[in-house]
Amino acid sequence: MKTVLSISILIIIFSFGCSNTKEFTISYTKKPEFILTSKPIIVRSSNTNGNHLKNLIINELKSNGYRVMQEIETTNYLLDLFGANQVIPLDDFTEIVVSMELGSNDETSKDVSKNVKLAYCDYNRQKDICTYSDGTVKHKVTSIKRTGKASIIINNAGKEPVKILFNVTAFASGILPSYTNVAMSNRIQEKVRGKLKKYYLKNIRVLPEFEIDEMAADFINDKLYEAAKIRVMYKESGFKYYYTLGLIEESQKNYSAAKMYYSEGELNTDQFDQKEVFSDSIARIESRNKN
Numbered sequence: 001m002k003t004v005l006s007i008s009i010l011i012i013i014f015s016f017g018c019s020n021t022k023e024f025t026i027s028y029t030k031k032p033e034f035i036l037t038s039k040p041i042i043v044r045s046s047n048t049n050g051n052h053l054k055n056l057i058i059n060e061l062k063s064n065g066y067r068v069m070q071e072i073e074t075t076n077y078l079l080d081l082f083g084a085n086q087v088i089p090l091d092d093f094t095e096i097v098v099s100m101e102l103g104s105n106d107e108t109s110k111d112v113s114k115n116v117k118l119a120y121c122d123y124n125r126q127k128d129i130c131t132y133s134d135g136t137v138k139h140k141v142t143s144i145k146r147t148g149k150a151s152i153i154i155n156n157a158g159k160e161p162v163k164i165l166f167n168v169t170a171f172a173s174g175i176l177p178s179y180t181n182v183a184m185s186n187r188i189q190e191k192v193r194g195k196l197k198k199y200y201l202k203n204i205r206v207l208p209e210f211e212i213d214e215m216a217a218d219f220i221n222d223k224l225y226e227a228a229k230i231r232v233m234y235k236e237s238g239f240k241y242y243y244t245l246g247l248i249e250e251s252q253k254n255y256s257a258a259k260m261y262y263s264e265g266e267l268n269t270d271q272f273d274q275k276e277v278f279s280d281s282i283a284r285i286e287s288r289n290k291n
Helices: 002-015 048-063 073-081 181-199 214-221 225-235 238-251 255-267 272-287
Strands: 026-030 041-045 094-102 106-121 130-155 162-174 202-206
Touching: 026 238, 041 048, 048 094, 048 130, 048 181, 130 181, 162 181, 214 225, 214 238, 225 238, 238 255, 238 272, 255 272
Parallel strands: 041 094
Antiparallel strands: 026 202, 094 130, 106 130, 130 162
Protein backbone atom coordinates (compact mmCIF):
# COMPACT_ATOMS: atom_id res chain seq x y z
CA MET A 1 0.00 0.00 0.00
CA LYS A 2 2.85 2.38 0.90
CA THR A 3 4.56 1.61 -2.42
CA VAL A 4 1.40 2.45 -4.39
CA LEU A 5 0.99 5.68 -2.42
CA SER A 6 4.62 6.69 -3.03
CA ILE A 7 4.27 6.03 -6.77
CA SER A 8 1.08 8.12 -6.84
CA ILE A 9 2.85 11.02 -5.13
CA LEU A 10 5.76 10.83 -7.59
CA ILE A 11 3.36 10.85 -10.54
CA ILE A 12 1.68 13.98 -9.18
CA ILE A 13 5.03 15.69 -8.55
CA PHE A 14 6.44 15.01 -12.01
CA SER A 15 3.20 15.31 -14.01
CA PHE A 16 2.68 19.01 -13.39
CA GLY A 17 5.23 21.03 -15.25
CA CYS A 18 3.81 24.48 -14.59
CA SER A 19 6.36 27.28 -14.61
CA ASN A 20 4.60 29.48 -12.05
CA THR A 21 6.70 30.57 -9.10
CA LYS A 22 5.80 31.54 -5.57
CA GLU A 23 7.30 32.75 -2.29
CA PHE A 24 7.59 30.35 0.63
CA THR A 25 8.27 30.53 4.34
CA ILE A 26 10.12 27.98 6.42
CA SER A 27 11.33 27.82 10.01
CA TYR A 28 14.38 26.39 11.72
CA THR A 29 15.46 26.30 15.34
CA LYS A 30 18.42 28.22 16.70
CA LYS A 31 20.26 27.26 19.87
CA PRO A 32 19.31 29.13 23.06
CA GLU A 33 20.95 32.35 24.15
CA PHE A 34 22.20 30.45 27.21
CA ILE A 35 22.56 26.68 27.61
CA LEU A 36 20.93 25.59 30.86
CA THR A 37 23.05 22.44 31.00
CA SER A 38 24.56 19.80 28.74
CA LYS A 39 23.89 17.10 31.36
CA PRO A 40 20.73 15.05 31.90
CA ILE A 41 18.29 16.90 34.16
CA ILE A 42 16.48 15.63 37.23
CA VAL A 43 13.37 17.63 38.17
CA ARG A 44 11.77 17.00 41.52
CA SER A 45 9.19 18.71 43.69
CA SER A 46 9.74 19.36 47.38
CA ASN A 47 6.01 19.57 48.12
CA THR A 48 2.71 18.28 46.71
CA ASN A 49 1.60 21.62 45.27
CA GLY A 50 4.80 21.71 43.24
CA ASN A 51 3.99 18.58 41.24
CA HIS A 52 2.10 20.52 38.58
CA LEU A 53 4.94 23.03 38.30
CA LYS A 54 7.40 20.12 38.00
CA ASN A 55 5.42 18.57 35.14
CA LEU A 56 5.21 21.92 33.33
CA ILE A 57 8.98 22.39 33.57
CA ILE A 58 9.67 18.84 32.38
CA ASN A 59 7.49 19.38 29.30
CA GLU A 60 9.05 22.78 28.58
CA LEU A 61 12.62 21.47 28.85
CA LYS A 62 11.91 18.38 26.73
CA SER A 63 10.36 20.45 23.97
CA ASN A 64 13.52 22.58 23.90
CA GLY A 65 15.93 19.73 23.42
CA TYR A 66 17.04 19.01 26.99
CA ARG A 67 17.31 15.46 28.27
CA VAL A 68 15.14 15.06 31.38
CA MET A 69 15.41 12.06 33.68
CA GLN A 70 12.13 11.41 35.47
CA GLU A 71 10.80 9.46 38.45
CA ILE A 72 13.68 9.46 40.90
CA GLU A 73 11.26 9.42 43.85
CA THR A 74 11.86 5.68 44.35
CA THR A 75 15.62 6.25 44.41
CA ASN A 76 15.21 9.06 46.93
CA TYR A 77 13.12 6.76 49.12
CA LEU A 78 15.86 4.12 49.13
CA LEU A 79 18.49 6.74 49.90
CA ASP A 80 16.36 8.02 52.79
CA LEU A 81 16.25 4.54 54.30
CA PHE A 82 20.03 4.52 54.48
CA GLY A 83 20.32 8.09 55.70
CA ALA A 84 21.93 9.22 52.49
CA ASN A 85 19.41 11.61 50.97
CA GLN A 86 22.13 14.23 50.70
CA VAL A 87 23.65 12.22 47.87
CA ILE A 88 22.80 14.06 44.66
CA PRO A 89 24.87 12.99 41.63
CA LEU A 90 25.48 16.55 40.43
CA ASP A 91 28.67 15.54 38.61
CA ASP A 92 26.51 13.54 36.23
CA PHE A 93 23.18 15.38 36.46
CA THR A 94 21.68 18.82 36.80
CA GLU A 95 19.09 18.94 39.55
CA ILE A 96 16.08 21.26 39.49
CA VAL A 97 14.07 21.46 42.72
CA VAL A 98 10.68 23.14 42.58
CA SER A 99 8.07 24.03 45.15
CA MET A 100 4.74 25.81 45.07
CA GLU A 101 2.77 27.45 47.86
CA LEU A 102 -0.88 28.15 47.08
CA GLY A 103 -3.25 30.28 49.09
CA SER A 104 -6.93 29.47 49.49
CA ASN A 105 -9.58 30.85 47.15
CA ASP A 106 -10.62 34.34 48.23
CA GLU A 107 -14.26 34.90 47.27
CA THR A 108 -16.11 38.20 47.24
CA SER A 109 -19.62 38.95 45.98
CA LYS A 110 -21.35 42.18 45.11
CA ASP A 111 -24.80 43.17 43.94
CA VAL A 112 -24.95 44.40 40.37
CA SER A 113 -27.88 46.15 38.75
CA LYS A 114 -28.46 46.95 35.12
CA ASN A 115 -31.05 49.23 33.54
CA VAL A 116 -33.06 47.51 30.82
CA LYS A 117 -35.97 48.31 28.54
CA LEU A 118 -39.01 46.10 29.17
CA ALA A 119 -41.55 45.38 26.43
CA TYR A 120 -45.10 44.10 26.62
CA CYS A 121 -46.55 43.11 23.25
CA ASP A 122 -50.12 42.20 22.26
CA TYR A 123 -50.11 40.93 18.68
CA ASN A 124 -53.90 40.95 18.48
CA ARG A 125 -53.82 44.72 18.33
CA GLN A 126 -53.76 46.50 14.99
CA LYS A 127 -51.30 49.21 16.02
CA ASP A 128 -49.11 50.10 18.95
CA ILE A 129 -48.57 46.37 19.43
CA CYS A 130 -45.86 46.85 22.07
CA THR A 131 -45.62 49.17 25.03
CA TYR A 132 -42.32 49.85 26.76
CA SER A 133 -41.17 50.72 30.24
CA ASP A 134 -37.91 51.06 32.11
CA GLY A 135 -36.78 48.31 34.43
CA THR A 136 -33.84 47.09 36.47
CA VAL A 137 -32.25 43.66 36.57
CA LYS A 138 -30.35 42.74 39.72
CA HIS A 139 -27.94 39.87 40.30
CA LYS A 140 -24.84 38.93 42.25
CA VAL A 141 -21.38 38.74 40.72
CA THR A 142 -18.85 36.57 42.52
CA SER A 143 -15.12 37.10 42.12
CA ILE A 144 -12.54 34.49 43.07
CA LYS A 145 -8.88 35.28 43.59
CA ARG A 146 -6.05 32.89 44.36
CA THR A 147 -2.38 33.64 44.81
CA GLY A 148 0.70 31.46 44.82
CA LYS A 149 4.46 31.58 45.29
CA ALA A 150 6.79 29.41 43.22
CA SER A 151 10.43 28.50 43.70
CA ILE A 152 12.75 26.94 41.10
CA ILE A 153 16.31 26.12 42.17
CA ILE A 154 18.79 24.89 39.55
CA ASN A 155 21.80 23.01 40.96
CA ASN A 156 24.86 22.45 38.77
CA ALA A 157 28.08 21.01 40.17
CA GLY A 158 30.76 23.64 40.72
CA LYS A 159 28.34 26.54 40.22
CA GLU A 160 26.22 28.68 42.48
CA PRO A 161 22.58 27.51 42.54
CA VAL A 162 20.32 29.53 40.28
CA LYS A 163 17.22 30.61 42.18
CA ILE A 164 14.09 31.65 40.32
CA LEU A 165 11.23 32.96 42.47
CA PHE A 166 7.93 34.34 41.27
CA ASN A 167 4.40 35.09 42.41
CA VAL A 168 1.24 34.20 40.50
CA THR A 169 -2.33 35.43 40.80
CA ALA A 170 -5.39 33.94 39.14
CA PHE A 171 -8.88 35.43 38.88
CA ALA A 172 -12.33 34.20 37.96
CA SER A 173 -15.60 36.09 38.11
CA GLY A 174 -19.22 35.81 37.01
CA ILE A 175 -22.67 34.90 38.18
CA LEU A 176 -21.52 31.27 38.50
CA PRO A 177 -17.72 31.53 38.17
CA SER A 178 -15.54 28.49 37.64
CA TYR A 179 -12.76 28.02 40.13
CA THR A 180 -9.25 29.22 39.40
CA ASN A 181 -7.47 25.92 38.63
CA VAL A 182 -7.29 26.46 34.87
CA ALA A 183 -6.46 30.16 35.18
CA MET A 184 -3.75 29.38 37.76
CA SER A 185 -2.23 26.69 35.53
CA ASN A 186 -2.11 29.15 32.61
CA ARG A 187 -0.48 31.87 34.77
CA ILE A 188 2.15 29.44 36.06
CA GLN A 189 2.98 28.30 32.52
CA GLU A 190 3.31 31.92 31.34
CA LYS A 191 5.66 32.69 34.23
CA VAL A 192 7.78 29.58 33.65
CA ARG A 193 8.18 30.39 29.95
CA GLY A 194 9.12 33.96 30.75
CA LYS A 195 11.68 33.00 33.40
CA LEU A 196 13.29 30.18 31.37
CA LYS A 197 13.01 31.84 27.95
CA LYS A 198 16.74 32.49 27.62
CA TYR A 199 17.35 28.72 27.88
CA TYR A 200 14.85 27.87 25.12
CA LEU A 201 15.39 27.14 21.47
CA LYS A 202 14.55 30.04 19.19
CA ASN A 203 12.23 29.46 16.27
CA ILE A 204 13.49 31.47 13.29
CA ARG A 205 11.05 32.11 10.43
CA VAL A 206 12.65 32.60 7.03
CA LEU A 207 11.09 34.30 4.00
CA PRO A 208 13.75 33.99 1.25
CA GLU A 209 14.12 36.91 -1.16
CA PHE A 210 13.35 34.74 -4.16
CA GLU A 211 10.53 32.62 -5.53
CA ILE A 212 10.64 28.93 -6.40
CA ASP A 213 8.41 26.54 -8.29
CA GLU A 214 4.82 27.05 -7.11
CA MET A 215 4.18 23.39 -6.28
CA ALA A 216 7.42 23.11 -4.32
CA ALA A 217 6.52 26.27 -2.40
CA ASP A 218 3.08 24.89 -1.57
CA PHE A 219 4.63 21.65 -0.33
CA ILE A 220 7.01 23.60 1.93
CA ASN A 221 4.27 25.86 3.25
CA ASP A 222 2.21 22.76 4.08
CA LYS A 223 5.27 21.08 5.69
CA LEU A 224 5.25 18.26 3.12
CA TYR A 225 9.02 18.31 3.06
CA GLU A 226 9.78 15.00 1.34
CA ALA A 227 7.55 15.92 -1.59
CA ALA A 228 9.04 19.42 -1.59
CA LYS A 229 12.58 18.04 -1.86
CA ILE A 230 11.66 15.90 -4.87
CA ARG A 231 10.01 18.85 -6.61
CA VAL A 232 12.92 21.20 -5.86
CA MET A 233 15.40 18.67 -7.23
CA TYR A 234 13.25 18.38 -10.36
CA LYS A 235 12.59 22.10 -10.98
CA GLU A 236 15.34 24.19 -9.42
CA SER A 237 19.06 24.69 -9.98
CA GLY A 238 21.97 26.76 -8.72
CA PHE A 239 21.53 28.94 -5.65
CA LYS A 240 17.81 28.22 -5.26
CA TYR A 241 18.45 24.47 -5.45
CA TYR A 242 21.12 24.30 -2.75
CA TYR A 243 19.74 26.92 -0.39
CA THR A 244 16.16 25.64 -0.48
CA LEU A 245 17.22 22.02 0.10
CA GLY A 246 19.48 23.18 2.94
CA LEU A 247 16.61 25.03 4.60
CA ILE A 248 14.32 22.02 4.23
CA GLU A 249 16.86 19.75 5.92
CA GLU A 250 17.62 22.29 8.64
CA SER A 251 13.93 22.75 9.42
CA GLN A 252 13.74 19.00 10.07
CA LYS A 253 16.91 19.09 12.22
CA ASN A 254 18.85 17.04 9.66
CA TYR A 255 21.90 19.21 10.25
CA SER A 256 24.52 17.10 8.48
CA ALA A 257 22.41 17.04 5.31
CA ALA A 258 21.72 20.78 5.61
CA LYS A 259 25.43 21.53 5.95
CA MET A 260 26.15 19.35 2.91
CA TYR A 261 23.77 21.38 0.71
CA TYR A 262 25.04 24.72 2.05
CA SER A 263 28.67 23.63 1.48
CA GLU A 264 27.98 22.43 -2.06
CA GLY A 265 26.12 25.66 -2.76
CA GLU A 266 29.07 27.72 -1.54
CA LEU A 267 31.42 25.79 -3.82
CA ASN A 268 29.14 26.12 -6.85
CA THR A 269 28.64 29.89 -6.92
CA ASP A 270 30.95 32.76 -7.78
CA GLN A 271 28.64 35.49 -6.47
CA PHE A 272 29.86 37.04 -3.22
CA ASP A 273 26.40 37.66 -1.73
CA GLN A 274 25.38 34.04 -2.34
CA LYS A 275 28.63 32.74 -0.86
CA GLU A 276 27.95 34.88 2.20
CA VAL A 277 24.46 33.38 2.62
CA PHE A 278 25.88 29.85 2.45
CA SER A 279 28.79 30.73 4.75
CA ASP A 280 26.44 32.18 7.39
CA SER A 281 24.22 29.09 7.15
CA ILE A 282 27.18 26.75 7.61
CA ALA A 283 28.37 28.76 10.64
CA ARG A 284 24.87 28.54 12.13
CA ILE A 285 24.86 24.74 11.75
CA GLU A 286 28.35 24.40 13.24
CA SER A 287 27.50 26.63 16.21
CA ARG A 288 24.82 24.17 17.30
CA ASN A 289 27.52 21.75 18.37
CA LYS A 290 29.25 24.33 20.56
CA ASN A 291 28.18 25.28 24.08
